[in-house]
Amino acid sequence: MNSFTLLLFILVAGFRSTYSGTVCLSCSGVQSINQCTHLENCRNDEVCFFEKYNTESGTEMYDLGCSIPKLCTKRKTRQLTEGHHLTCQGCCNNTNVCNLNTECGDVPVSHNSSESGRTCVSCTGVQNINDCTHLETCGSNEVCFIHKYATESGIEQYDFGCTLPELCVNKRPDEIFGKRLAEGHHMLCKGCCNKSNVCNLNAACDDAVKQNTSGNGRPRECDDLNNANTGVYTIYPDEYHAVKTYCIMANNEKWTVIQKRFNGFVDFYQEWNAYKRGFGVATGEYWMGNDYIHRISTSTGHKLSIYLEDFDGTFKYANYSVFLIGDEKEKYKLTLSGYTGDAGDSLITQTGMTFSTKDRDNDPSAALNCAAYTQGAWWYKNCTSSNLNGPYLAGVGTYERSMFWKDWKVFNSIKKSTMMITRT
Numbered sequence: 001m002n003s004f005t006l007l008l009f010i011l012v013a014g015f016r017s018t019y020s021g022t023v024c025l026s027c028s029g030v031q032s033i034n035q036c037t038h039l040e041n042c043r044n045d046e047v048c049f050f051e052k053y054n055t056e057s058g059t060e061m062y063d064l065g066c067s068i069p070k071l072c073t074k075r076k077t078r079q080l081t082e083g084h085h086l087t088c089q090g091c092c093n094n095t096n097v098c099n100l101n102t103e104c105g106d107v108p109v110s111h112n113s114s115e116s117g118r119t120c121v122s123c124t125g126v127q128n129i130n131d132c133t134h135l136e137t138c139g140s141n142e143v144c145f146i147h148k149y150a151t152e153s154g155i156e157q158y159d160f161g162c163t164l165p166e167l168c169v170n171k172r173p174d175e176i177f178g179k180r181l182a183e184g185h186h187m188l189c190k191g192c193c194n195k196s197n198v199c200n201l202n203a204a205c206d207d208a209v210k211q212n213t214s215g216n217g218r219p220r221e222c223d224d225l226n227n228a229n230t231g232v233y234t235i236y237p238d239e240y241h242a243v244k245t246y247c248i249m250a251n252n253e254k255w256t257v258i259q260k261r262f263n264g265f266v267d268f269y270q271e272w273n274a275y276k277r278g279f280g281v282a283t284g285e286y287w288m289g290n291d292y293i294h295r296i297s298t299s300t301g302h303k304l305s306i307y308l309e310d311f312d313g314t315f316k317y318a319n320y321s322v323f324l325i326g327d328e329k330e331k332y333k334l335t336l337s338g339y340t341g342d343a344g345d346s347l348i349t350q351t352g353m354t355f356s357t358k359d360r361d362n363d364p365s366a367a368l369n370c371a372a373y374t375q376g377a378w379w380y381k382n383c384t385s386s387n388l389n390g391p392y393l394a395g396v397g398t399y400e401r402s403m404f405w406k407d408w409k410v411f412n413s414i415k416k417s418t419m420m421i422t423r424t
């Protein structure tokens, strides 16, 4: 045993012996509480929690374990996003394994959420730091954390988000080892900064990150640009990620193009994550990405203009005075109204619908996976009056299974489409 191992052993042994508090069930990601058979000794200052959440694929799951009372609330806290909000229920002071029993009434309060603090990148279970595009506003008493861990099947992943400084221990990971979530979900904070924004993207806290991510003076959409010419520009829809986007400047309006097709070079029959993040190139055909479209369209009131052109060079417009889509948890639900134009209103039938891709069937049709059936990705109902992300066909369409706009071309595919938004 070398001295380091010895030291570690002493540390761990000493640390273990200080655990004389409540005993809690401790598991993460079980689909039934009864599946959790692992017990954990909590520290004196900890209580048991259990948390019920939905994974992104809609499965209901539970996490159970020790937590500090400050994090216990019946309401969601800001601990982790994407269905991983830490909610403590059944936190008891006296009984053992109290988180088996949801009846316990002692529910300590969490931070005052009306006092907002810094902004952190916030995701769970991403394999690449750059895959995390979601930002979260923390409570005033929280800091950003980054956590690298291996899943039980050995895949390296990251969690990011807001957390309490008490749980952030760079130098003494023993203080949080074994807490919060078991099975590889032990929380370790790195890059917890008190000053900078979004510091958890960068394990080394520095003010350069803050400068680049504060959003101050950065264009969030084309409407924020001073330029008068149509073309490709860099915008920051979430204040953080630079996104190259086609901007159309016309008639004193500056439009952010969220979808553009004109030659069929880009494959639009893509999966959920591709539509979430966007694909294609700003100089050619592309989908901007549902997370960005959500960010922009919900920042203030936005309108949508859809330009359509057929293979004879005839063009039509469908304009909507109200347009927004929900976030990923809301499955990018479409809200739309106020049609004017000459193309016909082939999108209003889809309003209120959630977004579907071939791998995420969110449409209300019991019989069909509309995205797979129409080979597109859209706010399908049963199925659709429009399908501008459908197959790119040379004029001859097959009803829904093409770049489809029913009120203009029932059996002919559209040649060009541009979907663009700007502030109202």
Ligand SMILES: *[C@@H]1O[C@H](CO)[C@@H](O)[C@H](O)[C@H]1NC(C)=O
Pocket: 069, 092, 093, 106
């Ligand atoms: C339970 O523990 C919390 C935190 O230690 C304390 O504030 C609370 O008063 C205790 N409640 C009871 C009923 O002992």
Ligand SMILES: *[C@@H]1O[C@H](CO)[C@@H](O)[C@H](O)[C@H]1NC(C)=O
Pocket: 112, 113, 114, 115
């Ligand atoms: C939360 O903080 C705000 C602003 O400081 C304050 O007005 C409010 O009363 C606080 N709420 C609670 C429940 O403490």
Ligand SMILES: *[C@@H]1O[C@H](CO)[C@@H](O)[C@H](O)[C@H]1NC(C)=O
Pocket: 165, 193, 194
């Ligand atoms: C950061 O915040 C924590 C908790 O609020 C505090 O204890 C610590 O001294 C701060 N560190 C710096 C470098 O300001």
Ligand SMILES: *[C@@H]1O[C@H](CO)[C@@H](O)[C@H](O)[C@H]1NC(C)=O
Pocket: 208, 209, 211, 212
């Ligand atoms: C921040 O922006 C500056 C200037 O554009 C750049 O030199 C620097 O590398 C950026 N820092 C980070 C962390 O991206």
Ligand SMILES: *[C@@H]1O[C@H](CO)[C@@H](O)[C@H](O)[C@H]1NC(C)=O
Pocket: 253, 305, 317, 318, 319, 340, 341, 342
């Ligand atoms: C639709 O909006 C576009 C872009 O602002 C505009 O050029 C066009 O005239 C509008 N068409 C109708 C019919 O409102």
Ligand SMILES: *[C@@H]1O[C@H](CO)[C@@H](O)[C@H](O)[C@H]1NC(C)=O
Pocket: 365, 367, 382, 383
């Ligand atoms: C949905 O569409 C399918 C195929 O067009 C049709 O058979 C079915 O009756 C429709 N269901 C409803 C509820 O409209």
